Amino acid sequence: MKTRITELLGIRHPIVQGGMHYVGFAELAAAVSNSGGLGTITALTQKTAADLSNEIAKCRALTDRPFAVNLTFLPSLREPDYPGYIQAIVSAGVQVVETAGNNPARWLPMLKAHGITVIHKCTSVRHALKAQSLGVDALSIDGFECAGHPGEDDIPNMILLPRAADELSVPFVASGGMADGRSLVAALAMGADGINMGTRFVATREAPVHPRVKQAIVDATELDTRLIMRALRNTERVLTNPAVERLIEKERRLGANISFSDIAPEVAGVYPRVMLDGEVDSGAWSCGLVAGLIHDIPTVQELIDRIMSEAEQIVTGRLLPFLDRPAAA
Amino acid sequence: MKTRITELLGIRHPIVQGGMHYVGFAELAAAVSNSGGLGTITALTQKTAADLSNEIAKCRALTDRPFAVNLTFLPSLREPDYPGYIQAIVSAGVQVVETAGNNPARWLPMLKAHGITVIHKCTSVRHALKAQSLGVDALSIDGFECAGHPGEDDIPNMILLPRAADELSVPFVASGGMADGRSLVAALAMGADGINMGTRFVATREAPVHPRVKQAIVDATELDTRLIMRALRNTERVLTNPAVERLIEKERRLGANISFSDIAPEVAGVYPRVMLDGEVDSGAWSCGLVAGLIHDIPTVQELIDRIMSEAEQIVTGRLLPFLDRPAAA
Numbered sequence: 332m333k334t335r336i337t338e339l340l341g342i343r344h345p346i347v348q349g350g351m352h353y354v355g356f357a358e359l360a361a362a363v364s365n366s367g368g369l370g371t372i373t374a375l376t377q378k379t380a381a382d383l384s385n386e387i388a389k390c391r392a393l394t395d396r397p398f399a400v401n402l403t404f405l406p407s408l409r410e411p412d413y414p415g416y417i418q419a420i421v422s423a424g425v426q427v428v429e430t431a432g433n434n435p436a437r438w439l440p441m442l443k444a445h446g447i448t449v450i451h452k453c454t455s456v457r458h459a460l461k462a463q464s465l466g467v468d469a470l471s472i473d474g475f476e477c478a479g480h481p482g483e484d485d486i487p488n489m490i491l492l493p494r495a496a497d498e499l500s501v502p503f504v505a506s507g508g509m510a511d512g513r514s515l516v517a518a519l520a521m522g523a524d525g526i527n528m529g530t531r532f533v534a535t536r537e538a539p540v541h542p543r544v545k546q547a548i549v550d551a552t553e554l555d556t557r558l559i560m561r562a563l564r565n566t567e568r569v570l571t572n573p574a575v576e577r578l579i580e581k582e583r584r585l586g587a588n589i590s591f592s593d594i595a596p597e598v599a600g601v602y603p604r605v606m607l608d609g610e611v612d613s614g615a616w617s618c619g620l621v622a623g624l625i626h627d628i629p630t631v632q633e634l635i636d637r638i639m640s641e642a643e644q645i646v647t648g649r650l651l652p653f654l655d656r657p658a659a660a
Numbered sequence: 661m662k663t664r665i666t667e668l669l670g671i672r673h674p675i676v677q678g679g680m681h682y683v684g685f686a687e688l689a690a691a692v693s694n695s696g697g698l699g700t701i702t703a704l705t706q707k708t709a710a711d712l713s714n715e716i717a718k719c720r721a722l723t724d725r726p727f728a729v730n731l732t733f734l735p736s737l738r739e740p741d742y743p744g745y746i747q748a749i750v751s752a753g754v755q756v757v758e759t760a761g762n763n764p765a766r767w768l769p770m771l772k773a774h775g776i777t778v779i780h781k782c783t784s785v786r787h788a789l790k791a792q793s794l795g796v797d798a799l800s801i802d803g804f805e806c807a808g809h810p811g812e813d814d815i816p817n818m819i820l821l822p823r824a825a826d827e828l829s830v831p832f833v834a835s836g837g838m839a840d841g842r843s844l845v846a847a848l849a850m851g852a853d854g855i856n857m858g859t860r861f862v863a864t865r866e867a868p869v870h871p872r873v874k875q876a877i878v879d880a881t882e883l884d885t886r887l888i889m890r891a892l893r894n895t896e897r898v899l900t901n902p903a904v905e906r907l908i909e910k911e912r913r914l915g916a917n918i919s920f921s922d923i924a925p926e927v928a929g930v931y932p933r934v935m936l937d938g939e940v941d942s943g944a945w946s947c948g949l950v951a952g953l954i955h956d957i958p959t960v961q962e963l964i965d966r967i968m969s970e971a972e973q974i975v976t977g978r979l980l981p982f983l984d985r986p987a988a989a
Contacts, residue, residue: 332982456882475804476818487816489805489837489846490882490949496842497953508818513825517818517846519982520974553785553819586915620819624826645849646979653661653848654972 332639335502336525339448339469340427341397343367344639345515345525347504348532349452349471350401350429351617352376354540357386361393362537362631367639370398371429380415387423399427399450404435413438421445429471432480434458436465452506452527454482456494463501470495470503471527477507478530478556478619483564488518496522510624512641516650519642530619536630544616545628553623559601559615562589570618574601578615661968664831665854668777668798669756670726672696673968674844674854676833677861678781678800679730679758680946681705683869686715690722691866691960696968699727700758709744716752728756728779733764742767750774758800761809763787765794781835781856783811785823792830799824799832800856806836807859807885807948812893817847825851839953841970845979848971859948865959873945874957882952888930888944891918899947903930907944 336345346368348360353376360370372390377383383400390398400420402413417438420428428442431452442449443466451462452471459470472495474488475481486494492505505518506527518526533540534548547570557571559578562585569575578597585593601615629637663674675697677689682705689699701719706712712729719727729749731742746767749757757771760781771778772795780791781800788799801824803817804810815823821834834847835856847855862869863877876899886900888907891914898904907926914922930944958966 333984334982474816474818476816484883486882486949486952487803487805487818487837489803489817489843490952493839493842494882494952508816510822513822513850514818516849516979519979520845520849521842553815553823554813583916587912620815623815623819623823643983646975646983650845650848650975650979653663654975655662 332642334519334524336469336504339502340369342369344635345504345519346635346638347371347399347429347450347471347525347527349506349527349529350374350399350403350431351529351533352403354533354538355401356539357390357393358539359532359535359537359631360398361390362535363532363635364390364394364396364398366632366635367396368631368635369427370394371401372398373401373403374416374420375401375403375411377416380412380419383416384419384423387419387425391423397426399429400425401429401431402438403431404433404438406433414441417441420447430467431471434465435462435467439465439467450504454480454491455484455486456491456498459495459503460498463499467501469501469524470499471506472503472523473527474505474507476620478568478617478621480565480567481507481558483561483566488521492518492521492523507619508621510621512638512643512645514621514624515638515642516645528621529617530621531625531634532631533618534625534628535634536628548618548622548625549628551618551622551625553620555622556618556620560594560598562587563591568617568619569601569615570622572615575615661971663848663853665798665833668831669698671698673964674833674848675964675967676700676728676758676779676800676854676856678835678856678858679703679728679732679760680858680862681732683858683862683867684730685868686719686722687868688861688864688866688960689727690719691864692861692964693719693723693725693727695961695964696725697960697964698756699723700730701727702730702732703745703749704730704732704740706745709741709748712745713748713752716748716754720752726755728758729754730758730760731767732760733762733767735762743770746770749776759796760800763794764791764796768794768796779833783809783820784813784815785820785827788824788832789827792828796830798830798853799828800835801832801852802856803834803836805949807897807946807950809894809896810836810887812890812895817850821847821850821852836948837950839950841967841972841974843950843953844967844971845974857950858946859950860954860963861960862947863954863957864963865957877947877951877954878957880947880951880954882949884951885947885949889923889927891916892920897946897948898930898944899951901944904944 344367348363355373363370502524504525505523509526673696677692684702692699831853833854834852838855
């Protein structure tokens with residue numbers, strides 16, 4: 332498939348693996364890139380800039396295709412070593428960076444000065460327009476469906492994607508709710524140039540997470556995620572479990588006048604090292620509504636090939652016949 | 661266009677106008693049907709069964725195409741005269757009924773006994789499966805984006821439509837968030853057989869609502885709707901205004917242990933006769949997130965023609981070229 336995103340990124344299929352803390356290691360990123368998509372290493376999962384350099388080198392050894400590094404900017408008491416991470420990215424010759432979280436203004440010039448293609452992820456049209464005006468090359472438009480931080484506007488992709496298409500001039504990928512060929516064709520129809528998948532890639536053979544985590548995603552339906560920390564305006568979508576339900580119950584009891592310290596013990600309880608050790612009963616982890624559309628744990632190659640063949644079949648075998656037109660030979 | 665829904669309903673385009681209280685009068689329903697879609701008269705907006713008979717007769721005089729009547733089943737102290745409404749529908753030879761609200765089990769046999777095609781509107785896969793098992797002919801799957809009552813699951817159509825497609829065998833239309841050719845193609849790609857539009861049809865020349873209401877929809881962005889009465893589990897999505905904000909503020913203050921009587925004065929304040937008198941500052945009315953995609957007030961014919969030509973252009977001029985294939989001649 333050929334879209335503005337495949338052209339911009341030099342990839343075969345318009346499928347990007349989004350940055351995921353404790354998931355975006357070299358193995359997964361390389362598997363995605365080797366399958367024709369764009370894999371992404373998550374910088375902040377690496378403790379130091381030197382660790383990131385090593386992870387990039389590891390990925391480079393596993394693939395000769397382009398891959399990205401995710402840099403997430405969050406308010407923090409002890410700011411991560413962003414200059415160091417960026418230096419590691421530049422030195423290694425990484426061509427694409429996915430920025431996320433806060434406004435990327437502070438770090439964008441450094442990235443652009445080295446010719447790096449920057450995709451900024453955000454959850455609203457106004458933030459997308461701001462990022463475009465700052466000079467990012469593409470956007471990842473993250474709908475209410477998404478895992479992790481959906482923002483506070485609660486606008487699903489059915490609305491957000493056409494709105495973004497109306498306003499933006501740079502290419503963008505649809506993020507949140509993306510599972511299969513249906514999602515891809517729908518996103519393209521609404522104006523996106525490709526898709527970004529997170530949760531769907533966690534449930535693949537190559538994802539470096541505990542098998543129980545993958546199985547929990549397969550077992551979950553679309554009704555099994557929860558939005559936590561809403562009243563703090565730091566909403567996060569996670570897969571439910573007893574610890575998450577306890578946190579939500581406390582949030583409900585405390586109501587609007589909640590402060591972080593009120594729920595700190597419960598929040599601590601839902602953030603263990605679950606992605607690494609598979610303690611699925613006690614921990615929480617980001618999980619999108621798309622869990623309801625995930626029923627298997629294929630290899631990354633199988634997943635991407637399936638999405639692309641489904642997409643082609645939907646366009647030529649379903650949509651074209653609706654128009655009462657024969658498919659092109 | 662030809663889908664299971666156009667075949668089932670005997671219409672030219674897979675576009676249904678959903679039932680809307682105080683909007684679904686004969687003029688709008690006839691305009692939609694005359695433009696190749698399926699118009700819908702809302703039964704409960706008519707005070708008596710005799711009034712409904714008159715409204716159906718009026719619609720029949722305005723169009724010789726099929727149209728539907730909406731029957732909404734709500735818990736109520738004084739139950740509406742459903743047997744009378746159904747008798748009016750049957751006597752007039754109306755071929756299609758849209759049911760909504762509660763489980764249609766009690767009234768479905770009466771409708772089916774007269775050969776009426778029943779489309780049931782619901783907001784979850786489990787309710788859709790239940791309705792299918794009861795024998796409805798089609799479903800209208802209503803995502804979190806929708807105006808009015810989105811239910812309490814908060815599942816947007818990006819997830820709900822493919823989930824419905826995986827589970828249902830009867831045809832279904834996508835409802836909630838539907839505005840244009842992009843929505844239509846996206847919905848079809850995700851497995852729907854057509855679309856149901858509400859808010860988009862309110863902002864047409866023929867809709868029998870005050871021009872200030874139409875203009876308010878045009879002026880609104882996707883950030884201007886609010887969900888009220890969440891804590892009562894009777895959520896409704898409305899366009900915001902000062903009265904709505906006062907209600908929401910009170911709901912927030914009262915928190916989880918709210919009862920209807922706590923907010924009855926504010927609720928009364930947001931439910932005047934706005935659709936009829938255009939008191940846009942004091943009243944609330946149902947409005948979908950799709951308001952962010954509505955920028956004009958065309959005739960119904962212009963709207964439907966535009967949607968269909970956009971849809972064709974998206975399939976043949978956008979999606980097919982992405983596949984590197986020429987459009988069929």
